Amino acid sequence: MPIAHQKPESWVRVTPQGLYVEPGQFFIDPTRPVERAVVTHGHADHARPGNKHVLATPGTLAIMRTRYGDGIGATQALDYNAPIQVNGVRLWLAPAGHVLGSAQAVVEWQGCRVVVSGDYKRRFDPTCAPFEVVPCDVFVTEATFGLPVFHHPPDSGEIDKVLRSLTLFPERAHLIGVYALGKCQRVIALLRRSGYDQPIYIHGALAALCALYQQLGVELGDLRLASEASKDELRGQIVLSPPAASADRWSRRLPDPITAVASGWMRVRQRARQRGVELPLVISDHADWDELLQTIDGVAASEIWVTHGREEALIHAAGLMGKRARALALVGYEDDED
Amino acid sequence: MIPFSRLIDALVFMPSRNGKLRLLGQYFATTQDPDRGWALAALTGNLDLPTAKPAMIRELARTRVDADLLGWSYDYVGDFAETIALIWPPKPTNRAPPTLGEVVADITGAKRSETPAIVEAWLDACSADQRFALLKLITGGMRIGVSARMAKTALAEWAGKDVNEIEEVWHGLEPPYAELFEWLEGTGERPDPDHHAAFRPLMLANPLEAADIAALNAADYRAEWKWDGIRVQLVGKARELGTFERRIYSRSGDEVTRVFPEIVGLMNFDAVLDGEMLVLRDGEVMPFNELQQRLNRKIVTAKMLSQYPAFVRLYDILADNGEDLRRLSFDERRARLEAWYARMHPDRMDLSPMVPFTDWAELTAMREASRENGIEGLMLKRGDSTYVPGRPKGPWFKWKRGALTLDCVMMYAQRGHGKRSSFYSDYTFGCWRPAEQGGLELVPVGKAYSGFTDEELLRIDRWVRAHTTNRFGPVREVEQELVMELAFDSVHPSTRHKSGVAMRFPRVHRIRWDKPANEADHLETLEKLIVS
Incomplete structure (x- = not known):
């Protein structure tokens, strides 16, 4: 790769609206409405309504349309690995493995390549394309699980926990708290792959995105609305809802529910206990500590910028690996919902 | 380690008491000796491995982690054990x-000097969940929501026995309690407790309802003040050469011997005594929260001994x-107690005086008049009652004096x-007080979560x-409109x-949907109720 003439931070800058690629005149995942936005994936803190012009993968645009209707502005769909020129900046999208449609934004200018990875994970997910390693000069990474205590165990063991509990408590509903986009569909797909073919009951807030996933070709099997089932029908069944609903009036319709939550945070017992979770499932759509380090090593970037999460530990570890690393101090991204 | 770690994990996430009991029972039923005995020792706080301390584990972790x-992390x-369990990067083994x-x-x-290498090899051989259980086990202090009781x-x-028999x-x-498990499984004799300074399960009282009194014959009952301390059992057992084994137990049978060294030092007797632990200064009983300063402390300092x-x-x-005097009647035991006290006269101990009375009206008047420190109300005991463990209905009653009440406004x-x-x-409830900038403001005075129906x-x-004005995580701030009458036993100064x-x-005593918030009580009313 040719040697860069300019320091990367002089043309990829942190602004109040978010990360700005100055020569290309576009923002990546802006947190406030802007003229031109490149959106890495459909989660609400990365994909917001109100921009004039949005560029994203077809999957991400479909998700944004489902969530915001026409409020997303003019759209431009860009497939994975199909480079275009934007005001002299070469831009392309590479799969990030986070949720359906999720992408890393790769920008090149004057011989310097910056990869803004958005949120990502490295393990298998039946609902989206796997992460691709793009060698670069600057790698912009999240650090949601940026502490060495976070090792996500294999998904199959976590799914087995649910199935085992169902045989142990066949009279109780099993309520799994999941984030509406990505986690929900992944948990359903993993259950299906493990051979679970009963109807799966869902909270109304999850219905639209599940329907979209199915439309886009992700097999989710027989899904039904929990609100349309009787208390008796829900005995021994799996019910999915947004995490907050388990503590809400909505959950009173369920027969003696066991509350599960599928999240990387469930690794820490105290955190699971504080939330009153009886069946913690460590299933995450973010890279765990080992995956973060593996990725930083794999992209071979000399510089690592950390967007959000537990930055200090990841920056320290990147430093130990001989990388220049710094925190971007971007505001507006959440890490509580995975 | 595998069944034990499964048990610990299941216990940590099991919210219900019955569920925990079931998990524990299942473990005792399906686990071999001596493992289940060591687990029992760990759960009851009786496993002490002096060479495996958190500092050693921390040093070990430092050899593997920055x-x-x-x-x-x-x-x-x-949580220390959990941090190490999760962070440990195992080497293949x-x-x-x-x-x-x-x-x-x-x-x-x-x-x-050999312990670190041993523990290191185990940490490598275990999964994260097993490491957690292992570290909890060897460093003591499980703190997983299971009491010894x-x-x-x-x-x-599990064994189909009464817990008092255990x-x-x-x-x-x-530990590892082989004798106990043999007895519980019916393959061995009952272990003989008489050689030891063992806990005798307590006899407890039922609350006296107003309606009960009429049915009771005043002449059958004896009255004493109900002291506001903690119930203790002092057990002294003679050993050779005039020495004594001395133990102090709490109401639940947990040992609190080390918490009260000044009492233990005086227990040169062979007897089992039932009484109330109090803080006494210049002959006067201090409020309960002074005694509380002595509880839940690992180390008893000289300052604490002199202050409380x-x-x-x-x-x-x-x-x-x-x-064994438990088969005697209360009146006979009382006579034995008085004779024992006259004979021994130990320091820092006295007899709870009997409260003589002729009829219920007289006793009711005395109960209402008693607002002094350290008295919660009255105890009524049938003169002919033997000492029966548990809470039999009839022989013993506690008759607390009427609760104090106050109208407060819900804040959170x-x-x-x-x-x-x-x-x-x-x-969380508040009472009114003058605000700095004039007018009145609510200041939180207490929390309550019981006293209402479903x-x-x-x-x-x-x-x-419908009346939320603000949210802080799981807490909602509400409009200052809903008044509830709170009942409480007493009020103390608090920093x-x-x-x-x-x-x-x-x-909660009553919900006052009808009462306007500005008619709720003021802080000064509460302050006047402080007993000093």
Whole structure:
């Protein structure tokens, strides 16, 4: 790769609206409405309504349309690995493995390549394309699980926990708290792959995105609305809802529910206990500590910028690996919902 | 380690007491000796492995993990054993996780300098969950929401015995309790507790309802003041050469001997005594929260001993020089107690005086007049009652003096736990006081989460959701409109509360949907109720 003439931070800058690629005149995942936005994936803190012009993968645009209707502005769909020129900046999208449609934004200018990875994970997910390693000069990474205590165990063991509990408590509903986009569909797909073919009951807030996933070709099997089932029908069944609903009036319709939550945070017992979770499932759509380090090593970037999460530990570890690393101090991204 | 770690994990996430009992019972039923015995020792706080301490484990972790990363991780996780369990980067090994028996045998058999290498090999052989269980086991202090009493109750339920039968024999036993398990499984004799300074399960009183009194014959009952301290059992047992084994037990049978060294030092007798631990200064009983300063402390400092001197007010005797007195009547035991006291006259102990009375009207008047420190009300005991463990209905009553009440305004509401997790069931209440900038403001005075019916809870929950003005995580701030009458036993000064006062046992007495908030009580009313 040719040697860069300019320091990367002089043309990829942190602004109040978010990360700005100055020569290309576009923002990546802006947190406030802007003229031109490149959106890495459909989660609400990365994909917001109100921009004039949005560029994203077809999957991400479909998700944004489902969530915001026409409020997303003019759209431009860009497939994975199909480079275009934007005001002299070469831009392309590479799969990030986070949720359906999720992408890393790769920008090149004057011989310097910056990869803004958005949120990502490295393990298998039946609902989206796997992460691709793009060698670069600057790698912009999240650090949601940026502490060495976070090792996500294999998904199959976590799914087995649910199935085992169902045989142990066949009279109780099993309520799994999941984030509406990505986690929900992944948990359903993993259950299906493990051979679970009963109807799966869902909270109304999850219905639209599940329907979209199915439309886009992700097999989710027989899904039904929990609100349309009787208390008796829900005995021994799996019910999915947004995490907050388990503590809400909505959950009173369920027969003696066991509350599960599928999240990387469930690794820490105290955190699971504080939330009153009886069946913690460590299933995450973010890279765990080992995956973060593996990725930083794999992209071979000399510089690592950390967007959000537990930055200090990841920056320290990147430093130990001989990388220049710094925190971007971007505001507006959440890490509580995975 | 595998069954034990499964048990620990399941216990940590099991919210219900019955569920925990079932898990424990299942473990005792399906696990081999001596592993289940060591697990029982760990759960009851009787496993001590002096060479495996947190400092040693921390040093070990530092050989594998960067110090800064370890520090940040501990800050985040908050629990030492869990941090190490999660962060440990295992090296490949062909060893299996150790059994509990191996853990105890290897650590007790090793020199202090050999322990780190042994533990290191185990950490490599274990999964994260097993490492957590292993570290909890060897560093002591499980803190997983299981008390010694609960572990014994689970044993009793599994074996089809009364938990008091287990308490009777418990203190003579040593881990890993082979003798105990043989007895519980019907393959061995009952362990003989009489050789030891064992706990005798307590006789407890039922609350006296107003309606009960009329049915009781005043002449059958004896009255004493009900002291506001903690119930203790003092057990002294003669050993050779004029020495004594001395133990102090709490109401639940947990040993608190080390908490009260000034009392233990005086227990040169062979007897089992029932009484109330109090803090007494210049002959006067101090409020309960002074005694509380002595509880839950690992180390008893000289300052604590002089500031909060302990004292025992005796009211029953269960054994005297090896003679079991529990089959005698209360009147006979009282005579034996008085004779024993006249003979021994130990320091820092006195007799709880009898309160003579002729009829219920007289006693009722005395109960209402008693607002002094340290008295919660009256105890009524049938003169002919033998000492029966548990809470038999009829022989003993506690007759607390009427509760104090105050009209307070709800300020915050928080969701409850378990079955109540979808309901706003825990409330913070305030009283009025003059605000700095003029007018009145509410200041929080206490929390309450009981005293209402399920129907009332539904209605309050609906009200909270409709009147929320602000949210702080699980807590909602509500409009200052809903008045509830709180009942509480007493009021004490407190430096921990912004209002400067703390109520004892506050609970909701009545919901005053009808009462305007500005007619609720003022802080100064509460301050006047402080007993000093």
